[in-house]
Amino acid sequence: MQTKDEILEQIKASLAALFELDPAQITLAARLNEDLEIDSIDAVDLLDGLRRQTGRKITAEDFRSVRTVGDLVEAIYKLVEP
Amino acid sequence: MQGRQTYIWRIFATGACFTLFGIGGLILGVIVFPATLLLPGGPERRRARMRGLVQRALRLFVRVINGMRVISYEFHGTERLGRTGQLIIANHPTLVDVVLIVAFTPAPCCVVKAAMFRNPFTRGVVRAAGYISNSSTDEMIHGATAALRCGDSLVMFPEGTRTRPGQPLQFARGTASIAVKAADVLTPVYIRCEPLLLPKFAPWYRVPPRRPHYTLEVGEDIDLTAYHGLPPPKASRLLNAWLLQHFSERLGTSRGYNATSGN
Numbered sequence: 305m306q307t308k309d310e311i312l313e314q315i316k317a318s319l320a321a322l323f324e325l326d327p328a329q330i331t332l333a334a335r336l337n338e339d340l341e342i343d344s345i346d347a348v349d350l351l352d353g354l355r356r357q358t359g360r361k362i363t364a365e366d367f368r369s370v371r372t373v374g375d376l377v378e379a380i381y382k383l384v385e386p
Numbered sequence: 387m388q389g390r391q392t393y394i395w396r397i398f399a400t401g402a403c404f405t406l407f408g409i410g411g412l413i414l415g416v417i418v419f420p421a422t423l424l425l426p427g428g429p430e431r432r433r434a435r436m437r438g439l440v441q442r443a444l445r446l447f448v449r450v451i452n453g454m455r456v457i458s459y460e461f462h463g464t465e466r467l468g469r470t471g472q473l474i475i476a477n478h479p480t481l482v483d484v485v486l487i488v489a490f491t492p493a494p495c496c497v498v499k500a501a502m503f504r505n506p507f508t509r510g511v512v513r514a515a516g517y518i519s520n521s522s523t524d525e526m527i528h529g530a531t532a533a534l535r536c537g538d539s540l541v542m543f544p545e546g547t548r549t550r551p552g553q554p555l556q557f558a559r560g561t562a563s564i565a566v567k568a569a570d571v572l573t574p575v576y577i578r579c580e581p582l583l584l585p586k587f588a589p590w591y592r593v594p595p596r597r598p599h600y601t602l603e604v605g606e607d608i609d610l611t612a613y614h615g616l617p618p619p620k621a622s623r624l625l626n627a628w629l630l631q632h633f634s635e636r637l638g639t640s641r642g643y644n645a646t647s648g649n
Binding site: 364 | 622
């Protein structure tokens with residue numbers, strides 16, 4: 305079982321690699337759209353990445369209310385919960 | 387007053403063509419499609435049959451609007467449309483663009499706006515033909531990539547909606563993202579219409595002073611190899627920027643050859 309900190313580290317690594325972001329920008333409070341310029345098309349790529357990594361069925365609905373990196377950590381934490 | 391008479395004729399004919407389009411959609415969706423359910427074959431076969439029917443119906447419709455002098459057109463390079471896994475992208479100046487492209491592409495799939503799935507005149511057809519709605523980004527991208535991977539040819543308008551007259555071209559990145567992920571071939575179609583018929587924000591009866599002439603030209607395939615090694619977000623951003631510039635340049639000047647035309 306992953307802790308939220310581990311999930312955050314993973315998110316930082318994949319966001320930094322996928323979107324060529326500075327990891328320092330990727331804080332819990334950072335807004336995906338406004339601060340990191342991740343749009344709905346990127347969200348599809350992110351979800352596909354998550355589906356591959358977790359092997360779980362993930363729908364866009366699970367992430368509907370996600371606005372910040374912190375929200376994303378919470379959403380993933382809920383998904384990987386046993 | 388010859389000019390005034392033909393102008394009034396074109397208003398009438400444009401209205402008649404709208405009506406014909408709606409009735410045709412209803413007949414195909416409500417009568418023809420249910421009738422084809424009686425023919426043998428599974429869902430895929432039925433969908434392919436419906437796409438073929440839609441293409442032939444639109445070819446006839448194009449002949450009618452051309453014959454009624456609502457438009458004239460020339461379409462260059464149609465023999466290069468309809469290849470396996472081909473993503474066909476075009477700019478979108480007017481309401482008739484998709485009609486012309488689908489009429490000349492062998493049984494393609496299309497991404498169409500979500501409203502067509504609710505409009506009673508088009509609902510039956512777009513469902514039966516298995517067209518893809520642009521309502522949710524996630525479903526649009528997965529639907530479009532699945533269609534291309536099955537070998538369908540797919541028609542998309544990267545602008546997402548008709549061009550705003552007088553504004554610079556704007557492309558939504560979804561098309562580029564789909565191209566990078568799943569297209570075997572990416573082929574541009576440049577559309578010009580002079581004077582503009584039915585652009586965005588114009589009511590149907592405001593027909594232009596002269597009969598609009600369409601020039602459609604199928605461009606050279608766009609090489610995607612440079613984008614395939616990159617992470618998807620970067621690849622689609624770069625391709626989208628390239629496409630936008632390419633279309634902006636090509637729509638400025640170009641002349642075609644080898645036309646399928648109706649005057």
